[in-house]
Amino acid sequence: MVKQGAPHExxxxxxxxxxxxxxxxxxxxxxxxxxxxxxxxxxxxxxTMMQALRSFHRYQPGTNCRAWLxxxxxxxxxxxxxxxxxxIVVDDPDDRIxxxxxxxxxxxxxxxxxxxxxxxQRLPTAFQEVILLCDVEDLSYKEAAEALAxxxxxxxxxxxxxxxxxxxxxxxxxxxxxxxRPNGEELASAHGKVEAS
Amino acid sequence: MNCRxxxxxADSFLxxxxxxxxxxxxxxxxxxxxxxxxxxxxxxRLRGALRTAFNRAPDLQPAGEFADRLRDQLRQAAVHRHxxxxxxxxxxxxAAGVVLAAGITTAILLNRSSAPAEALxxxxxxxxxxxxxxxxxxxTPVPLEEAAQRxxxxxxxxxxxxxxxxxxxxxxxxxxxxxSCEYGAHRFGHVILQYRGxxxxxxxxxxxxxxxxxxSVAAIPRVIGRPLDGLSVVSVNGSRHAVMLxxxxxxxxxxxxxxxxxxPLVERLADVASDRTKPTAWLLGPxxxxxxxxxxxxxxxxxxxxxRLPQP
Numbered sequence: 312m313v314k315q316g317a318p319h320e321x322x323x324x325x326x327x328x329x330x331x332x333x334x335x336x337x338x339x340x341x342x343x344x345x346x347x348x349x350x351x352x353x354x355x356x357x358x359t360m361m362q363a364l365r366s367f368h369r370y371q372p373g374t375n376c377r378a379w380l381x382x383x384x385x386x387x388x389x390x391x392x393x394x395x396x397x398x399i400v401v402d403d404p405d406d407r408i409x410x411x412x413x414x415x416x417x418x419x420x421x422x423x424x425x426x427x428x429x430x431x432q433r434l435p436t437a438f439q440e441v442i443l444l445c446d447v448e449d450l451s452y453k454e455a456a457e458a459l460a461x462x463x464x465x466x467x468x469x470x471x472x473x474x475x476x477x478x479x480x481x482x483x484x485x486x487x488x489x490x491x492r493p494n495g496e497e498l499a500s501a502h503g504k505v506e507a508s
Numbered sequence: 509m510n511c512r513x514x515x516x517x518a519d520s521f522l523x524x525x526x527x528x529x530x531x532x533x534x535x536x537x538x539x540x541x542x543x544x545x546x547x548x549x550x551x552x553r554l555r556g557a558l559r560t561a562f563n564r565a566p567d568l569q570p571a572g573e574f575a576d577r578l579r580d581q582l583r584q585a586a587v588h589r590h591x592x593x594x595x596x597x598x599x600x601x602x603a604a605g606v607v608l609a610a611g612i613t614t615a616i617l618l619n620r621s622s623a624p625a626e627a628l629x630x631x632x633x634x635x636x637x638x639x640x641x642x643x644x645x646x647x648t649p650v651p652l653e654e655a656a657q658r659x660x661x662x663x664x665x666x667x668x669x670x671x672x673x674x675x676x677x678x679x680x681x682x683x684x685x686x687x688s689c690e691y692g693a694h695r696f697g698h699v700i701l702q703y704r705g706x707x708x709x710x711x712x713x714x715x716x717x718x719x720x721x722x723x724s725v726a727a728i729p730r731v732i733g734r735p736l737d738g739l740s741v742v743s744v745n746g747s748r749h750a751v752m753l754x755x756x757x758x759x760x761x762x763x764x765x766x767x768x769x770x771x772p773l774v775e776r777l778a779d780v781a782s783d784r785t786k787p788t789a790w791l792l793g794p795x796x797x798x799x800x801x802x803x804x805x806x807x808x809x810x811x812x813x814x815x816r817l818p819q820p
Binding site for chain 1: 519520523525550551553554555557558559560561562563564565567568569570571574575578579581582583585586637640641642684702705706707737738756758
């Protein structure tokens, strides 16, 4: 029986372990994508988890734990960018390409992991963030807006432009002659073909 | 719903952000329109491909031992936190009585200025978020020297205070930027610090407390306003300026940092203020005490005491 008012250590840890720790791998992938360095990514995930542990009493069971953790992680990544002097907000892609939405070619039939990730990497970071949060992490517009500290309208606009630009990049990359990039067999053997969903 | 309508809401359709009725309209359209069906399928296929590629990319996977190491670190931290809580709770009852008495007294003193403090905290958080974190201020920050000439000469002090590297028991704090900026109703001297992997804003602004208020509240770090999106403000009020720290650090961590960074700065700001308000007897010649003694016998010098120079 847990004493009223005193959090029992094992209960609190069990709740944290069951609710939060399963998201560590997801968080690491996001951190690794943005930090591009394994040691930095581990630091980011560790700091995210420590903050989550300190604030776990504020987490409401039943709400989206992944969105809550992603918000913490994004804040840490943003602070680190700021500290390293590589803020992405100054050069707002919404302003830069407001009237330059690319022609949207059809999605290539032969999608490989490497092709998709390489095309994603060519997008402005602000687009990558929204696409990863909405399309990969499956956050709602509202959750993505909170995680990135931007309005919902900006999430929608960046998602629309980001997806369009991703298709343009896929088309452009797909059009590169085979000699300039790994052929289909090499890519398939390295990462496997993406199954159509 | 026609093809154009479907394309316009296709993104929200894929994210399941539409109302049920709108979803049904789209599905009805897709049943009869192969072109839109192909387009939606293509978008869905790309979304799935992206998710699959990201989740299984070998370069993005954590090392095998990382999960175990992380779990052990968190477990230790959890135990430490629990023990700290248990220890502190034993003293809580004892401390409660003392704190209650002190709190009532302080609350009475502070209550008079709680509304301005709330507004100041809101502006401080807004400045931290929009200047230090996001670079989204309406007006561009200006160098401290320029701000000292145009707005408040005390900002000049921030050119080298606090020092670039500050040592604290919990690790170093490092200054990454100094300038002056404006948010809401306040002009700030703004020093941005990097501390324990977080961004911390040190904000100095003129306070509008009366002299009586200044004497009634001791210069101690205290939390002002309500936390907003995890950001808190710890302020130290001097005689003419408030020195605030804003960050997403825990309040006790921020208060501890304020004791190291803000308190010395408040003292130096007070020195600057007192230097500025001292009667400028040195302009007129001998020290004022000497003049006072002399004035008993030199009535012609007594006039000097009645000359009060305008404050700069």
